[in-house]
């Protein structure tokens with residue numbers, strides 16, 4: 001009797017493991033009419049406009065993706081039988097713009113924190129990862145939601161999942177705005193965020209928090225960088 005009850009309680013505390021993807025835009029690669037689009041964004045510095053090969057996700061696209069992903073998270077967190085508290089961990093600096101929009105659509109109480117990871121690619125094909133800024137709060141027994149900008153080779157998310165699980169949270173969910181799934185390294189083939197906004201083609205993207213050596217994070221849309 002207790003065994004069954006225990007199993008049900010356990011089931012209710014395990015995050016949804018079926019990864020949620022709002023949209024896979026790889027087949028269409030619907031780059032908008034960039035010149036026309038940029039004319040509507042007179043806040044984009046001229047010098048940036050000439051660095052953009054195409055706009056991949058408009059502000060509207062991003063808004064729709066965040067609506068869908070946040071609805072899923074709200075639903076899953078509501079179904080937690082009980083929680084000692086939710087901590088939203090933003091992965092700096094790329095996810096800060098996404099995270100600030102996402103958190104304003106979450107309908108449950110949470111604390112905010114951040115973590116920064118750097119990767120070093122040596123001659124080895126496997127990168128080595130290091131925490132540059134540690135999570136400040138204790139997440140022991142808490143329900144943690146990690147917010148990432150993009151999953152590329154999968155190394156950073158793999159590292160973060162192991163790093164955070166070592167701190168014994170009650171549960172761990174991962175959210176990524178973007179996933180360049182075609183770029184996943186074979187050893188990280190199993191790595192996927194629990195919630196993904198958009199699966200995108202293999203292209204270097206900038207804007208909406210994503211950078212190229214620190215630049216372009218303030219663009220209000222996601223664009224493909226001109227080579």
Ligand code: IMP
Nearest residue numbers: 094151152153154155156204205210211
């Ligand atoms: P991964 O460890 O290869 O999955 O890379 C993840 C990190 O690399 C992300 O958190 C980003 O900071 C960065 N990154 C990967 N692809 C892009 C891109 O297209 N534009 C900007 N940053 C990227």
Ligand code: MG
Nearest residue numbers: 092093094149
């Ligand atoms: Mg990053």
